[in-house]
Amino acid sequence: MGDTGCKSEQEIPKNQSLKEICFLSVKKHFAALRIGAVLDLPAPLIQDLLPHLTICQLDELQPALNQRGISTLSGWVGVLQDICGPNYAVDLHTEEAAKHEVMRILFPLVLYGFKNKYINRNLNNLNTPSFLWAAAKCIKHFLLLSSVPKGVCILTAEQQPLLNLLEKQIQSISISQSVDLSKQKTQIALYILHRLIDHGLATKLVVDVQCPIMLAWLLHERGCQYVDPSLNNLMHSSRGNCITQAASASLQEASCFAGLETRASHGQDYDVSPCKCLKLNSFEEEASGKFPVDPESLCRTFTPRKSPLAVACPRGQIDCLEIRQCGSDSLKVLNGALPTFFCLRSLTLQSISAFSDLDVLSLARALKRLSDGSCNRITDLSISVLPNSRFVEILLDSSPNLTSLHVEIHTVMWGPCFLLDPMSAEPDVPKLQTKAEFPLEKLTIKIAELQTDVHFMICLLRRSPYLTFLHVAGMRLPTGFSQSQFLTTFSESNCCLRVLKLEDMKLSDCLPDILNLLRDCRLEELHLNDCRLLESCSDKEESLRQLVVALKAVPTLRTLSLAQNRLAKYTCVLVELFSGSSPSLVKRLDISSNFIQAAELQEFAERLRTHHPVHQLTLDLRKNPGDRDPATWNLALKILRPFCIVLLEGWKSTNTMVDHVSNM
Structure with missing residues (x-):
């Protein structure tokens, strides 16, 4: 062992x-x-x-x-x-x-x-x-690093116990390095992918690199009928005689992991002959040529059959695809595949900068064609970064079966805009139906705009009456405007909400609206992070007490987060959640980044010891200055730990930026 x-x-x-x-x-x-x-x-x-x-x-x-x-x-x-x-x-x-x-x-x-x-x-x-x-x-997740000989050599052994086991375990794969399909040593990475996707159980792919031809190879015949022209030329040119040539070269025997033992974790032997694989050092780094890249040829190369008539390899399906660093070239490959990508259920696209208007409109058109051509459609869509909030409804109307949408919006202030008349620019994009309801159950919108169109947000909420999860971050309104109407919409149109997360928003003048929202809700999680809750309150302690009374009246509430709200010395008021004849059933309380000092935490702990939570409480105290008075801080933690799971991280008060962030 x-x-x-x-x-x-x-x-x-x-x-x-x-x-x-x-x-x-x-x-x-x-x-x-x-x-x-x-x-x-x-x-x-x-x-x-x-x-x-x-x-x-x-x-x-x-x-x-x-x-x-x-x-x-x-x-x-x-x-x-x-x-x-x-x-x-x-x-x-x-x-x-x-x-x-x-x-x-x-x-x-x-x-x-x-x-x-x-x-x-x-x-x-x-x-x-x-x-x-x-x-x-x-x-359950496998990270493929094709450039590291040791790891890939273990997994391409002639008898592959580890790879055989991973076939039965791995459900998702990350690819974080560009792959040059013209290089012979790339065959090892492609073979591992083929085993895990086509022979194994992996149905989720994370492509963490800008590599359009690799993306085309991953999509080819795996639930998608699209054939990329560049990949098609490469695959056809590498078949035939070059397969035999590559197979002959690849079967040169070499020990790939001299120290590999044959004992399983329970001390039992498993049958393993000496490991053999491609001689990596025999590959010339700059050499390129016609090497097999189609899965069946790779399978014959690394696991040769006794009979020349091998059974055709299976083809796996990809139901969850995440593309990071998604540039225009990768998006073109994806848009070509989407109309026939019938097995896809979840799609995540991330770009370092905002997608162009035309890129998003082309994506909407491809999603619309997929929606029109198949009864099985995407239900989970995540895109960052959109150049304008107006694209949200366009994407929703293009893919009307979405139940989960996550978008990040960063308004582009320069360059051409094609949204003045989007119907003429892209005739396949559906016209907005202002009265149509969306089946959305989960919605996340993170906004980086100088001013947010609150009417757009209200319209979107009204068209999504089935929401159970809502996360909104970064809404900025013009001077003199309040988030009041936005909060009122929840009570009127989104009575199914179970999780509400509001972040980086000014809600200091909205306490009456928050109290009204809590009066008739069935929330299980409430997150009001960095919302400046007490900023405009003349009596901060009394305002927080009113909020606590309203929270206690929500019988379903189990998670409460008030991180980054400058609670500081008023934190002790939160203990009243667990006092009285009808204490709250909250199991998780996040008061991180509130500049709670040692003496304040000790008072909080003493009060909480008197009013024990009904359940063991997970208490998040991260990013609070515990090192200013470590003796008192540790004493407070000692009081808390019998009935709390305390989450902590190191804090250095000498770092002035830490103090600044905690008070923002």
């Missing part, structure tokens, strides 16, 4: 207690002791032991411990804090979530041979097949 300990032996203090010496001995001789010896220990002793065990030991013990009613959460949290540092706020409350996060962080680092402080401290024990096998059984 690989010894991937949470703490390195170099960190063990010389003045160890007898208990610590015993724990380290258990860790060192775990394989000889077997699981039964650990399970026979009393439960409190097992809990103390968990942070000292290795990752593989935790993974092996977890099922048996769960049968005894013991969670391994503390062990996984210990690993996370060792990886990310003691100030890392672990906002994970189940052992499976914490375990997945550990494996998600470490698997690509170990596979590709990257180093960080944690890996350097545990290098001899962490870089083992046991860990890779244990991690591969857990992770």
